[in-house]
Amino acid sequence: MFNFNYYTPxxxxxxxxxxxxxxxxxxxxxxxxxxxxxxxxxxxxxxLIDRVKKALEDEGIQYCELGGVVPNPxxxxxxxxxxxxxxxxxxxxxxxxxxxxxxxxxAIAYALADLDHDVWELFAHTRSAVGCLPVGSVLTIAAxxxxxxxxxxxxxxxxxxxxxxxxxxxxxxxxxxxxxxxxTLPDYQTQAGCTDIMMHTMERYFNQGGTxxxxxxxxxxxxxxxxxxxxILHEDPSNYDARAEIMWAGSLxxxxxxxxxxxxxxxxxxxxxxxEMGGMFDVTHGAGLAAxxxxxxxxxxxxxxxxFVQFAVNVMGVDVGGRTPEGICExxxxxxxxxxxxxxxxxxxxxxxxxxxxxxxxxxxxxxxxACGGSRGTAKLLxxxxxxxxxxxxx
Amino acid sequence: MFNFNYYTPxxxxxxxxxxxxxxxxxxxxxxxxxxxxxxxxxxxxxxLIDRVKKALEDEGIQYCELGGVVPNPxxxxxxxxxxxxxxxxxxxxxxxxxxxxxxxxxAIAYALADLDHDVWELFAHTRSAVGCLPVGSVLTIAAxxxxxxxxxxxxxxxxxxxxxxxxxxxxxxxxxxxxxxxxTLPDYQTQAGCTDIMMHTMERYFNQGGTxxxxxxxxxxxxxxxxxxxxILHEDPSNYDARAEIMWAGSLxxxxxxxxxxxxxxxxxxxxxxxEMGGMFDVTHGAGLAAxxxxxxxxxxxxxxxxFVQFAVNVMGVDVGGRTPEGICExxxxxxxxxxxxxxxxxxxxxxxxxxxxxxxxxxxxxxxxACGGSRGTAKLLxxxxxxxxxxxxx
Numbered sequence: 001m002f003n004f005n006y007y008t009p010x011x012x013x014x015x016x017x018x019x020x021x022x023x024x025x026x027x028x029x030x031x032x033x034x035x036x037x038x039x040x041x042x043x044x045x046x047x048l049i050d051r052v053k054k055a056l057e058d059e060g061i062q063y064c065e066l067g068g069v070v071p072n073p074x075x076x077x078x079x080x081x082x083x084x085x086x087x088x089x090x091x092x093x094x095x096x097x098x099x100x101x102x103x104x105x106x107a108i109a110y111a112l113a114d115l116d117h118d119v120w121e122l123f124a125h126t127r128s129a130v131g132c133l134p135v136g137s138v139l140t141i142a143a144x145x146x147x148x149x150x151x152x153x154x155x156x157x158x159x160x161x162x163x164x165x166x167x168x169x170x171x172x173x174x175x176x177x178x179x180x181x182x183x184t185l186p187d188y189q190t191q192a193g194c195t196d197i198m199m200h201t202m203e204r205y206f207n208q209g210g211t212x213x214x215x216x217x218x219x220x221x222x223x224x225x226x227x228x229x230x231x232i233l234h235e236d237p238s239n240y241d242a243r244a245e246i247m248w249a250g251s252l253x254x255x256x257x258x259x260x261x262x263x264x265x266x267x268x269x270x271x272x273x274x275x276e277m278g279g280m281f282d283v284t285h286g287a288g289l290a291a292x293x294x295x296x297x298x299x300x301x302x303x304x305x306x307x308f309v310q311f312a313v314n315v316m317g318v319d320v321g322g323r324t325p326e327g328i329c330e331x332x333x334x335x336x337x338x339x340x341x342x343x344x345x346x347x348x349x350x351x352x353x354x355x356x357x358x359x360x361x362x363x364x365x366x367x368x369x370x371a372c373g374g375s376r377g378t379a380k381l382l383x384x385x386x387x388x389x390x391x392x393x394x395x
Numbered sequence: 396m397f398n399f400n401y402y403t404p405x406x407x408x409x410x411x412x413x414x415x416x417x418x419x420x421x422x423x424x425x426x427x428x429x430x431x432x433x434x435x436x437x438x439x440x441x442x443l444i445d446r447v448k449k450a451l452e453d454e455g456i457q458y459c460e461l462g463g464v465v466p467n468p469x470x471x472x473x474x475x476x477x478x479x480x481x482x483x484x485x486x487x488x489x490x491x492x493x494x495x496x497x498x499x500x501x502a503i504a505y506a507l508a509d510l511d512h513d514v515w516e517l518f519a520h521t522r523s524a525v526g527c528l529p530v531g532s533v534l535t536i537a538a539x540x541x542x543x544x545x546x547x548x549x550x551x552x553x554x555x556x557x558x559x560x561x562x563x564x565x566x567x568x569x570x571x572x573x574x575x576x577x578x579t580l581p582d583y584q585t586q587a588g589c590t591d592i593m594m595h596t597m598e599r600y601f602n603q604g605g606t607x608x609x610x611x612x613x614x615x616x617x618x619x620x621x622x623x624x625x626x627i628l629h630e631d632p633s634n635y636d637a638r639a640e641i642m643w644a645g646s647l648x649x650x651x652x653x654x655x656x657x658x659x660x661x662x663x664x665x666x667x668x669x670x671e672m673g674g675m676f677d678v679t680h681g682a683g684l685a686a687x688x689x690x691x692x693x694x695x696x697x698x699x700x701x702x703f704v705q706f707a708v709n710v711m712g713v714d715v716g717g718r719t720p721e722g723i724c725e726x727x728x729x730x731x732x733x734x735x736x737x738x739x740x741x742x743x744x745x746x747x748x749x750x751x752x753x754x755x756x757x758x759x760x761x762x763x764x765x766a767c768g769g770s771r772g773t774a775k776l777l778x779x780x781x782x783x784x785x786x787x788x789x790x
Binding site: 001002003004005006007008009011012013014015016018212213214215217218220221222224225228229241244245248249252257260261 | 396398399400401403404407408409410411413607609610612613616617619624636639643644655656
């Protein structure tokens, strides 16, 4: 095991009708003038935005609002939010949505704390944040885990770059999680969310040097739980208890709990490769992860055999009888592909609906290499030529 | 499942040599004048207190110090700390020790934020806290979980009352956890700590109405991990990795993670009954819990059968073949008693070394009833006459 830091200051308020507490919580954390930030029309149409605004009004809190955040949220929308917030003296950003809306809110919060610099410099990693405004969320999609995480991923729609910036100072003050708000999600988005949740823990799980056994118990239990309830939601999308399991798993999968003691906090190569696909083809993040993971796993498992065997047995329930260690690993990866298929997720890029040319693959690999400074991976350290092969094998 | 709040703002800094970061962390959280609070002579003798003081000096932080905190920490020591802190303009309390030292520090922090009132009124539940000074810790005993919890338990040594007061505002700013600091603990204290850790999760586990399945996976995984590594430490007390597993389990067992979705946050009857034993006989807390739990479990299991069956199978590994549900529950409780014996813990009050008279049992039951306002329990709601019977059966 390795030394680790663990910091999850976000107050979670979980359960039915909890969105009615939005005003109380904004007030508790010092907000007096709020930017209510959201995505598409469904949050409006469902009445959720009105309920949240009513909760703010009941506490005498001012607000302005900005919708229209898209998946793989755009830098342009961030800039729009910054201008609106400046004009309204905003001191708190309230995200009502999923990971894209929360990430857009985090980027606005960074920008407002340092108006002399361009916020994209954070994502280009040419400077670090000096502060950020407080952020809170009313979560409507279980997937990204952004409601408790230090992560923020923004796409520069002019250059096609999708880049992450992580800093503990951006962890939200509170997260309101009402599983009932997620029951109307289309199945594809639900399952892409479940895939993303699992990947946040799998990225941490596959590493050299071990974690704590307690961390592994939590990670494996979380993965089994998500697989079970993803399948239930595939058949019965309005099941509240299943939505609750998935929603809480989404937060715990990415608040660092499932990586305590792991080297460098995990591998993260699959995420990095998917970010390039998202930047170039605007694919759904979780589906993109499902499309790239099997190729990555087959490329690296021989250099991280113990973990892939443990994963196959404890998570995928592979029967070891008569199998070689390699055979156990292969069976575990195949079982994960079968799971993806069972919930309607792709297992390669063609099934994802993209067919990149050789040139596009080289461009994505080069972009990934730039994003990670040349190499990445704790399961196996990989370089640009490896990224090319993993993309090619994922076709 | 039930709606829940989850709030764990404590920054955990875990691993070897992390005590050297004490100064940096105190400064980060605004401390300029620190009360260094600790227990017996071992923290001094080992050089730990000197290393912590050096870390404070390196950051230019002033400090005064107060040792002598005892297990079941005394109100008198809290009052002594308050006077010393007032005289030195203290604005941060740094606990160097285990749960007793951290709890004493928390009580001092409450008192300093409200000098017009007697701090015991919080523990007598005649008023609520209006604030508290920031607290941080360098943990030297894995047991109480106070390093991340909202709990604080103080004994009024004049009246023999041991009382808890819980408030989120007291959750420590940081917890420095170096497992190497715990390798010199005597086995009895190590195992009493492991028992306390397990009980913090078992109190949450035994309830009506279910939790989340994800919560159960985490709770069961934590219990299995603690049992495994408690036995390893019984044979090999200097095993760093085992100390690390137990130390991290101690924090997660009591930071509320293992109760998310449970009714009222859990049962807590065993803890309440042990508090009376601790107040009257000054027993080691974890050992007292081991002495009372089997009697409590046999008294209530028929009213909480599903959970006791699940516990027997998933945690204690009971083979269900041919057994009735009652038989499975009984086997699970017996297996826990066997585990206690295997690590040198008692399974009743005689083995604990106390033989209360009928009058003392009635006094403890009456004290417990006062402490809980007449009744307690989510596995089964119990009253004063039930407390008497559980004490009698635990003789």
